[in-house]
Amino acid sequence: GATVAFTYVKAQEDKDAKDTLEMLKKDKTSDAKDPMAVPADLGFDKNSKQVVDDIVKVYSRIDILVNNAAEQYESSVEVIDEERLLRVFRTNILSYLFITRHALKHMKEGSSIINTTSANAYLITQQPRLVNKGIRVNGVASGPIWTPLIPASFDKEETAQFGNDVPMKRADHPIEVAPCYVFLACNVCSSYITGQVLHLMAAS
Secondary structure (H helix, E strand, C coil): CCCCEEEECCCCCHHHHHHHHHHHHHHCCCCCCCCEEEECCCCCHHHHHHHHHHHHHHHCCCCEEEECCCCCCCCCCCCCCHHHHHHHHHHHHHHHHHHHHHHHHHCCCCCEEEEECCCHHHHHHCHHHHHCCCCEEEEEEECCECCCHHHHHCCHHHHHHCCCCCCCCCCECHHHHHHHHHHHHCHHHHCCCCCCEEEECCCC
């Protein structure tokens, strides 16, 4: 079983973090260490470095890195203010780059990096260099997916219609996406896969 550490936004995701931590503790296998929840804003390099340092201090190593931070606002490019635009860029792009470069110092042959959409393009271009170190870099691109961001970003009517514009007429659920991450993380299943993106687009 895997030993899991994850980050969350303090004051905004405290309950989600607590629930996730309890679930991981309940379901972890006997060979896994206790899970770890780290409050952090990964959009800043020093914070990302601190997260990696804290995790390595407890677990001594990092074998799998999943970049999944995201932030969005219901606003068009014409009217979104600079502060929010920079906030989205920090969370959805820079956080992936910051955490990856610090985690790489502790990743060895057989390790895996899995990115969710935003920074895929740049990070996957790095895979020819990293594959020589035995580190695979892949991505997962989902279609519309239910996350806490959806009701927090849209009004009730838009939330009710979310996902209706794809052929399956519904949004994806995290449990349907999770196996993709497990597949890409597992060397037994995907040791010959790198530089690829798995698309879950409901035929869209």
